[in-house]
Every structure is written in structure tokens, then in C-alpha cells.
Amino acid sequence: MLIKRRRAWEIPEHLATPESVFLSRRALLGGAAGLAAGSLVAPRALLAAEGGLYPAPRNPAYTLDRAVTPERFSGDYNNFYEFGTSKSVLPAANALKTSPWTVKIDGLVEKPFEIGVEDLIRKVGLEERLYRHRCVEAWSMAVPWTGFPLSKLVALAKPAAGAQYVQFQTFLDKSMAPGQRSFFYPWPYLEGLTMAEAGNDLAFLVTGVYGKPLPNQFGAPIRLAVPWKYGFKSIKSIVKVSFTAERPKTFWEGLQAAEYGFWANVNPAVPHPRWSQATERVLGTNERVPTLIYNGYGDQVADLYKGLEKERLFV
Numbered sequence: 048m049l050i051k052r053r054r055a056w057e058i059p060e061h062l063a064t065p066e067s068v069f070l071s072r073r074a075l076l077g078g079a080a081g082l083a084a085g086s087l088v089a090p091r092a093l094l095a096a097e098g099g100l101y102p103a104p105r106n107p108a109y110t111l112d113r114a115v116t117p118e119r120f121s122g123d124y125n126n127f128y129e130f131g132t133s134k135s136v137l138p139a140a141n142a143l144k145t146s147p148w149t150v151k152i153d154g155l156v157e158k159p160f161e162i163g164v165e166d167l168i169r170k171v172g173l174e175e176r177l178y179r180h181r182c183v184e185a186w187s188m189a190v191p192w193t194g195f196p197l198s199k200l201v202a203l204a205k206p207a208a209g210a211q212y213v214q215f216q217t218f219l220d221k222s223m224a225p226g227q228r229s230f231f232y233p234w235p236y237l238e239g240l241t242m243a244e245a246g247n248d249l250a251f252l253v254t255g256v257y258g259k260p261l262p263n264q265f266g267a268p269i270r271l272a273v274p275w276k277y278g279f280k281s282i283k284s285i286v287k288v289s290f291t292a293e294r295p296k297t298f299w300e301g302l303q304a305a306e307y308g309f310w311a312n313v314n315p316a317v318p319h320p321r322w323s324q325a326t327e328r329v330l331g332t333n334e335r336v337p338t339l340i341y342n343g344y345g346d347q348v349a350d351l352y353k354g355l356e357k358e359r360l361f362v
């Protein structure tokens with residue numbers, strides 16, 4: 048995702064780093080972070096876990112074709128540009144103040160409102176789902192997310208007939224998030240789905256992972272998981288959900304529309320302009336496995352795109 052105004056012949060770091068170097072660097076970073084933090088979970092998260100919400104019952108309808116990625120890998124290899132462009136944002140993300148946290152619902156809805164994350168959770172209930180996650184940079188993981196279907200929030204919002212898109216916005220606070228001091232990026236991070244995508248059962252709002260509240264670097268206290276799309280669609284630390292008639296101009300689309308479009312559905316046959324999407328590197332094992340159309344969720348989502356074949360559905 049790093050946009051350094053690279054020339055076409057330059058390849059990104061993740062393709063250039065030999066795996067042995069990559070692995071030993073990760074082992075070192077993982078060890079250092081473990082010692083510093085003792086755990087990958089922030090203290091607030093541990094308190095909330097004591098409230099009895101976690102672990103939530105697992106929904107058996109969501110299974111994996113691969114092993115769950117151990118947290119020591121997925122929890123220390125993150126994209127969270129608000130806290131820097133390094134994958135090891137864990138220490139920096141500790142500065143994220145996640146409580147109190149409210150989410151504003153506005154735009155084309157019956158009546159705009161704001162709701163605290165904990166109130167929201169108590170209204171809708173939580174479940175655990177095993178999901179794959181495929182980053183546009185060609186790495187992947189499989190994680191047990193805890194959360195609730197996005198459709199439950201849509202129902203609470205009572206959108207008006209004219210609403211065609213759901214737009215999500217991340218917090219904006221330069222004092223907390225050093226990455227937001229960079230003028231290069233069009234902060235705040237913004238993402239969007241069509242109403243049909245938001246109503247698909249796979250679209251999931253996440254408040255926890257590995258049976259406990261979401262550690263900051265994963266996008267606490269509430270983020271999206273849309274596993275059939277490239278990972279950048281799964282926006283973190285959401286403060287606002289707006290219902291709109293116009294298609295949102297998303298963060299990465301605003302930066303580099305030719306590389307990171309609105310739809311961004313996973314497709315191994317459509318390469319990124321600068322690298323292949325045919326395979327992915329699995330976090331933890333570093334094994335390369337074939338990437339699947341819609342990241343393996345075609346049965347559940349392919350119908351969403353009937354009649355939209357003229358759109359750039361896979362970029």
C-alpha cells in the first residue's frame with residue numbers, strides 16, 4: 048500500500064525481501080514487542096473481557112480451509128497508517144484512546160444518532176466467526192473475529208429509500224495518531240460499500256479477536272471485516288457511518304485510483320498494476336498458496352455483482 052511515487056520498474060518491499068531475512072526480522076520484532084507489552088492486548092481490552100462479553104459463541108456457519116493464524120503473527124504485522132507505515136504499529140497504536148468511543152450514524156437515515164460502542168454491542172449481541180483476510184499486498188491471514196453482522200447496524204439506522212451506499216470513517220486526531228500529521232494522505236481514512244454489499248451476511252463489524260476485545264493495532268474498538276474484498280476495504284477504528292446517495296470517494300481511491308478502486312474484490316486473475324495477485328503469502332508459515340476468486344467466498348457474494356460487469360470490480 049505504501050505509495051512512494053515509485054517508478055513502474057521498482058518493486059515493493061514485500062516482494063523484494065528474501066523470506067529468511069523477513070522471518071528473522073519478524074521473530075526479533077515479535078520477541079521485542081512481547082517483552083515490552085507482555086501481551087498483545089491493551090489493559091482496557093482486558094477489563095472489557097471481564098465484563099463477560101468475550102469469548103462470544105462461535106457461529107459454526109463460518110469455517111476455514113486453513114489454520115487460524117497465531118496472534119503473535121497477525122497481531123504484529125498490521126496496516127494502520129494512522130500510526131505509521133511500518134507493519135509493526137503495535138507500540139505506536141497503544142496511544143489510541145478507545146474509551147469512551149461513540150459511533151455517529153448520519154446521512155440518509157430516519158433520524159441521525161450517536162451510540163457508545165458498548166451500548167451498541169449490548170443491543171446487537173456478539174458472535175465469533177472464522178474469516179480469511181487477504182491484503183492487496185498479497186499476504187493473508189485467518190482469524191477468529193468477534194462482532195456482529197453489519198446488517199444489524201443498518202437496521203438500527205433505518206436508512207431512507209434514497210440511500211445507496213454506506214460510508215465509514217475512521218477517527219481524526221493528529222495528537223494521538225502521528226501518521227495523520229502527514230499531508231500526503233487524505234485523512235481521515237474513509238471506506239464505502241453499496242447497500243447490497245452492506246446487507247450481505249458476510250459483512251461483519253468487529254469488536255474482538257482471539258476471544259477478547261480488539262487490541263488497538265487491529266483497529267479497536269470497532270472495525271469492519273469484508274473478507275471477499277482486499278483488506279484495505281476493512282476500515283479500522285470507525286467513528287462515523289453515513290448513508291449516502293453518492294458513491295463515497297475512498298481513502299486509497301483518492302490516492303491512487305488506478306491501483307485501489309472502490310470495489311476491490313479479490314481476484315487472482317486480475318493483477319495489481321505492480322504485482323501479481325495469483326498467490327498470497329500466509330502470515331506465520333510464509334507458505335505461498337493460490338488466491339481464490341472473492342477470497343473463497345464466491346458462493347455468498349458473486350450474485351452481488353450481476354449486472355455490474357462494466358465496473359472495475361477487481362481493482
Ligand code: MTE
Pocket residue numbers: 048124125126127128129181182183217236264265266277278279280281282283284
Ligand atoms: N483502516 C485504517 N483506518 N487505517 C489503515 O491504515 N489499513 C487497511 C485496513 N484498514 C487501514 C485500515 C489495510 S491495507 C489492511 S490490509 C487491513 O486494515 C489490515 O488489517 P490488520 O492490520 O488487522 O491485518
